[in-house]
Amino acid sequence: MDLGEIVLATSTNLLEGVTVTESRPVIERVEDKLVFNVASSPLNSGYDGMEVLQRSPNIWVAPTGTILMRNEAATVMINGRILYWSGEELANYLSNLNSEDIQSIQIQTNLGANTDAESSGGVINIILKKKRLGFRGNFRNSFGYSSRTC
Numbered sequence: 001m002d003l004g005e006i007v008l009a010t011s012t013n014l015l016e017g018v019t020v021t022e023s024r025p026v027i028e029r030v031e032d033k034l035v036f037n038v039a040s041s042p043l044n045s046g047y048d049g050m051e052v053l054q055r056s057p058n059i060w061v062a063p064t065g066t067i068l069m070r071n072e073a074a075t076v077m078i079n080g081r082i083l084y085w086s087g088e089e090l091a092n093y094l095s096n097l098n099s100e101d102i103q104s105i106q107i108q109t110n111l112g113a114n115t116d117a118e119s120s121g122g123v124i125n126i127i128l129k130k131k132r133l134g135f136r137g138n139f140r141n142s143f144g145y146s147s148r149t150c
Helices: 049-054 088-095
Strands: 027-030 033-036 067-069 075-078 102-108 123-128
Touching (some): 049 102
Parallel strands (some): 075 123
Antiparallel strands (some): 027 033, 033 102
């Protein structure tokens, strides 16, 4: 079967622009730390700091607000500075942090030279995004209704 001569016509379609985007993996290992990139995870908006920690790997948050790693109290740091709060104070602070403000959480189970000798559970370093200028508000509300008939 002879198809004859086939001629291909040239076409010029111009692209207006190309956008290349990069996203980090949600969980990655960097040196001796496990890094949970909150900004590239589904937890990047609508959660508070305690809810993000509850969903982070290797971290267990007790109902009382105690943060544990390897069944021992963890040392919590914000941008590399140790928070010397514990219990309810730490839970209140982390509950007031928005997940939109958290860049990543570095989880270190092996203690290094930069940690206290009292730290036995591990180190959690919460890296915050740069602060924006201006005001931002947050409002949470709950409502309960109970109907009792006598």
